Amino acid sequence: xxxxxxxxxxxxxxxxxxxxxxxxxxxxxxxxxxxxxxxxxxxxxxxxxxxxxxxxxxxxxxxxxxxxxxxxxxxxxxxxxxxxxxxxxxxxxxxxxxxxxxxxxxxxxxxxxxxxxxxxxxxxxxxxxxxxxxxxxxxxxxxxxxxxxxxxxxxxxxxxxxxxxxxxxxxxxxxxxxxxxxxxxxxxxxxxxxxxxxxxxxxxxxxxxxxxxxxxxxxxxxxxxxxxxxxxxxxxxxxxxxxxxxxxxxx
Amino acid sequence: xxxxxxxxxxxxxxxxxxxxxxxxxxxxxxxxxxxxxxxxxxxxxxxxxxxxxxxxxxxxxxxxxxxxxxxxxxxxxxxxxxxxxxxxxxxxxxxxxxxxxxxxxxxxxxxxxxxxxxxxxxxxxxxxxxxxxxxxxxxxxxxxxxxxxxxxxxxxxxxxxxxxxxxxxxxxxxxxxxxxxxxxxxxxxxxxxxxxxxxxxxxxxxxxxxxxxxxxxxxxxxxxxxxxxxxxxxxxxxxxxxxxxxxxxxxxxxxxxxx
Numbered sequence: 001x002x003x004x005x006x007x008x009x010x011x012x013x014x015x016x017x018x019x020x021x022x023x024x025x026x027x028x029x030x031x032x033x034x035x036x037x038x039x040x041x042x043x044x045x046x047x048x049x050x051x052x053x054x055x056x057x058x059x060x061x062x063x064x065x066x067x068x069x070x071x072x073x074x075x076x077x078x079x080x081x082x083x084x085x086x087x088x089x090x091x092x093x094x095x096x097x098x099x100x101x102x103x104x105x106x107x108x109x110x111x112x113x114x115x116x117x118x119x120x121x122x123x124x125x126x127x128x129x130x131x132x133x134x135x136x137x138x139x140x141x142x143x144x145x146x147x148x149x150x151x152x153x154x155x156x157x158x159x160x161x162x163x164x165x166x167x168x169x170x171x172x173x174x175x176x177x178x179x180x181x182x183x184x185x186x187x188x189x190x191x192x193x194x195x196x197x198x199x200x201x202x203x204x205x206x207x208x209x210x211x212x213x214x215x216x217x218x219x220x221x222x223x224x225x226x227x228x229x230x231x232x233x234x235x236x237x238x239x240x241x242x243x244x245x246x247x248x249x250x251x
Numbered sequence: 252x253x254x255x256x257x258x259x260x261x262x263x264x265x266x267x268x269x270x271x272x273x274x275x276x277x278x279x280x281x282x283x284x285x286x287x288x289x290x291x292x293x294x295x296x297x298x299x300x301x302x303x304x305x306x307x308x309x310x311x312x313x314x315x316x317x318x319x320x321x322x323x324x325x326x327x328x329x330x331x332x333x334x335x336x337x338x339x340x341x342x343x344x345x346x347x348x349x350x351x352x353x354x355x356x357x358x359x360x361x362x363x364x365x366x367x368x369x370x371x372x373x374x375x376x377x378x379x380x381x382x383x384x385x386x387x388x389x390x391x392x393x394x395x396x397x398x399x400x401x402x403x404x405x406x407x408x409x410x411x412x413x414x415x416x417x418x419x420x421x422x423x424x425x426x427x428x429x430x431x432x433x434x435x436x437x438x439x440x441x442x443x444x445x446x447x448x449x450x451x452x453x454x455x456x457x458x459x460x461x462x463x464x465x466x467x468x469x470x471x472x473x474x475x476x477x478x479x480x481x482x483x484x485x486x487x488x489x490x491x492x493x494x495x496x497x498x499x500x501x502x503x504x505x506x507x508x509x510x
Binding site for chain 2: 147148151153154155156157158162165169170172190235244245246247
């Protein structure tokens with residue numbers, strides 16, 4: 001009973017079991033060699049854990065570097081757009097034009113400008129997620145009640161104090177929301193970013209298995225990618241719980 | 252003995268909302284260490300006057316002087332207790348009270364901590380220091396906001412309906428706290444209230460505001476007398492103030508009618 005309760009409290013484990021169950025049902029219903037059995041795939045992933053881990057680490061590094069740079073660029077622009085009405089009036093229409101464009105379409109341009117190495121891959125991810133971060137931060141700043149700024153004024157606070165005690169803490173939950181979406185998009189982008197001039201990366205691993213029509217390997221890569229996603233989302237959850245404890249959320 | 256020199260002076264101050272002059276050429280002086288209750292109808296401009304005195308907004312014409320210095324921006328030594336309190340959801344009671352002091356002084360961490368705990372103890376909220384606003388009761392929030400306002404030891408304290416959002420029992424204890432702090436620190440205090448009992452209990456001088464920001468002063472001889480709330484004289488004073496307000500309102504109506 002105690003174990004059952006522990007399991008039922010662990011939503012990650014429940015999610016994993018549900019996914020396996022759905023996969024098993026589809027495997028039985030469709031019965032095609034392109035969908036391998038879940039257990040067979042997991043065993044394959046376990047036997048290939050070291051090479052797969054290298055691919056995962058390569059992808060993770062690219063995503064982390066891209067997310068870090070996108071934050072450095074996106075947070076100040078988002079704050080400025082949220083605070084400065086005039087800048088926002090010019091910037092928002094530009095953002096709305098750029099935001100829906102599939103940035104992957106610019107991949108050939110980025111390859112020409114930044115070469116075939118890691119630089120163009122990381123820049124592609126930055127290009128895709130930076131707008132999401134800018135939007136999240138801008139909206140976060142705009143949602144700060146004006147009465148909070150008056151409170152800061154009542155203490156004759158400096159601009160720096162306003163950032164330290166009001167703006168940065170107020171937008172932190174929005175940065176984390178933006179990060180979650182950005183990481184999801186970044187992982188999905190890996191397929192495009194890692195399909196040229198590399199032999200490492202989970203995107204490359206999946207695409208290479210696909211071209212070889214090795215579906216067990218392909219699915220093991222997909223499972224590894226989902227594990228990477230969970231790892232990164234959980235890391236964000238932990239970081240958020242640590243830095244914004246007032247903003248407690250379940251799971 | 253109280254220093255009765257004018258600490259705050261408003262000289263021909265006007266402030267308009269569009270076409271309407273909420274405050275029209277108001278001249279007023281407030282003495283050092285005196286507590287003023289500001290009462291009047293809703294929308295008459297009481298909160299606007301408070302915002303002008305806090306330096307949040309500037310008069311369209313005229314000048315405000317605090318301690319003989321022209322007010323051009325919010326002062327560190329003016330405290331403001333907001334009606335909606337304005338506690339930040341991300342700050343614990345401790346962080347909230349610490350913030351103003353940390354902003355303006357370079358005191359050591361330990362001395363900062365002891366200052367905050369002094370105020371937490373003073374306002375009887377020591378046990379709440381790690382709690383966020385959503386974990387505090389209405390009265391506790393009020394005390395945290397009051398401690399946050401008082402920690403910088405303001406020489407001028409403005410309060411916008413300080414006890415509106417709390418229950419009757421808590422209200423009395425907060426009022427007693429405000430009065431005790433006022434007596435202890437001799438702060439010049441101006442507070443807006445709709446509660447005549449609060450005005451008589453906390454106000455040494457009651458200011459009745461009329462249309463255009465005209466102000467009538469009523470001295471309150473009952474101010475500061477211990478347990479005055481338990482006397483008949485207190486309730487008689489409340490009735491007298493109410494009569495004054497009605498008279499002022501009638502004057503406003505006659506004035507508006509004759510215009």
